[in-house]
Amino acid sequence: MSGKTLRYEIAESMREIVFGLEDSFVSTLGAVTGIAAGAQSTAVVILSGFVIVSVEALSMAAGSYLSNKSAQEAEDAVLKETGKSRERFGEHIMRSAVVMGVTYTLGGMVPLAPYFFLPISQAYLPSIVLTGLCLFALGAWASSFSKKRSAWTGGWHMVVVSLSAAALGFLIGRAVNAYYGGTLIGV
Secondary structure (H helix, E strand, O other): OOOOOHHHHHHHOHHHHHHHHHHHHHHHHHHHHHHHHHHOOHHHHHHHHHHHHHHHHHHHHHHHHHHHHHHHHHHHHHHHHOOOOOOOOOHHHHHHHHHHHHHHHHHHHHHHOHHHHOOHHHHHHHHHHHHHHHHHHHHHHHHHHHOOOOHHHHHHHHHHHHHHHHHHHHHHHHHHHHHHOOOOOOO
């Protein structure tokens, strides 16, 4: 047993938890909202959502693994030049990749969920609201965990920054649909 507390374990993975969830919420919301606006097809939205979440989760996990491995190797090279060495190697790298992949997958299901139960025209708002609530909760949790700012401020900061980025997907979907007159995919 390493003697680390749960709080310490979470702190070690905080970057991957916040990055994985926030990026997945925003990327998936922007993509599925844009696809829904452009395609007007529930089947296309759900298929696209699953593909996006799956590919991005694997990509984010691989990126986390490769970037952390490269950083650790560079640090080791610098330490070696100074005659020092690292006590542990590699433990954090794999865990970071797994946390990133899992949090991305879980986060991606949030904006996609309403499209399973509602028609396109009725799924937009619940998808946006549910994602906004989850973003607020994530920002509030991260802020309260670090105690650097209030949970309220952290929550709203996360919502404003993230949903501003997600709005672009909707605008692009609407613009493409308008330009092609709904004929892009045979609608």
